[in-house]
Amino acid sequence: MGECQRVVIIGWDGAGNFVRQAQTPTLDNIAARGVIGYEAQTVMPTISAQCWGSLLHGVSPEKHGLTNDIAARESFAADSPYPSLFRVIREREPNAKLAAFSSWHPINAGIIEDGLDVHKETAEAEALADEEAARLPETTTAGIQRITRKDKKIALAAASYIRANPDFRLLFVQFDLPDAAGHQEGYDTGHQWRSIESTDEHTGIIEDALEAEGLLENSLLILVSDHGGGGEHPNDHGSGHPMDRSIFWCCAGPGIAAGNRLDERITITDTAAVAARALGLPMPEAWDARVPEGLFWSSIQAIDKLILQAGVNRFVENRKLAANVFMLVRAYNYGRQGRRQPVQ
Known part of the structure; x- marks a missing residue:
């Protein structure tokens, strides 16, 4: 039997463990109800497709084979021996409601398999947000402002989905702003910290929707970054430098041993195992992912x-x-x- 009725995974692209330098009340409140670690490790190379692929498929990049180019142009093999968390749920629960909202196109196009009846929404770069999303503070560049609006649109769309589908089983959301700011303004800088604060606000929109629908009590929330940056180059990532590889990992919800420290180093790959365990689903034998000691x-x-x-x-x-x-x-x-x- 699972620990909860649903799992929500919210990814902050490129945020690394730099959240410690930013004002993040939403993240802080969720962490206070659960556990958080700032030295979790992502995979190598520290590039988005490899990292998000490992989070969703529970294995190393050497096994899932994803790169940014591949994910942008090809669908992930539906018969791969390394199924995504979405496929694991679908094979066990044919009628489960599953959804993925992403600011970065390759996640829905090439990392999550097609044909699983997953509700997918991706915000286009040129798309303007609605009236509410347009009322945003000025940002350093027009490019950053567009990403901010795109992420806000994703948050609002995810919140709308929650209200319309309170019985969903898995919701995955990816925000792109911290990585965009890191590339343009530098990682672990004041500009990026402000982008992390905006991402925290966007995360709050989703948490508020869960709370308004009375779903928080029976939901497992996982907040995580795919990679950091600034290790070998101030505006890039991909290396094994600790600034690139260390990420935050936060989890709260039913069955979680709130207040414990994540002394054991968790990896981004383990996210899939934690979600499967929370939903009461067996993990594929091919997964590298495992549930950290003492988490539940x-x-x-x-x-x-x-x-x-x-x-x-x-x-x-x-x-x-x-x-x-x-x-x-x-x-x-x-x-x-x-x-x-x-x-x-």
Whole structure:
């Protein structure tokens, strides 16, 4: 049985872990209800198609084979041994409502498989936002302003979808503004921090829609970046430099061990496993993705039960049993950090 009724994954393209320098009340509020890490690792090379491909397909770029050029011109193979999270859900739940909203065309065109009955919307670069989205603060360049409006349009469209389809199972949203600002103005700069703040506002539109429909309580929210930038070049990414490879990863919702620290390094690839676990779906054997230790309460409670049965809090006389318990101690201690209440 799954931990929640739906999963919402919101990607902040190019934000890396630079969110720490920006004012992000939406992200902060979600993190306060769940967990956040600022040293999660993305894949190599640190390029969008490779990174988003690994997030959605649960494997390394060497396996899924995606690049920006390939994703822009080809549909992902429907019979690939490395199915996307969307395909995993569709094969188990033929009637599930699935949706993807993206500011970057290749995600819907070439990273998510065709033929899965996924509701897809991509904002065109030249498209003007509606009256609400047009009332935006001035930005540094016309190009950045267009991306800002495009992202706002995506946020409003996703919110509209939520209101019309409250029984959806998976919603994926990608915002492009932080990466656009990084390329034009430099990564981890004041200009990019402001773009991250705008992206936080756009994320808030989606969270507000979930709350207004009474869906937050039964929804798992994952906020994540695909890569950073500025490592080997101030306006680019792609290298293994920590500025390019380190990303933030945040998760909140039913079953999440809120308050725990993500001491274990999570990877962008693991996002697929976390989402599948939350929805109660088995992970494909071909996936590299795995669920981090102690992320879900149920795994911590299982460890608690075993340890209490073993009598670790008093004295373990059976040496064989003690050896087995020792193997659980690290995971147990990890899960206990930041615990808000003891297991009954």
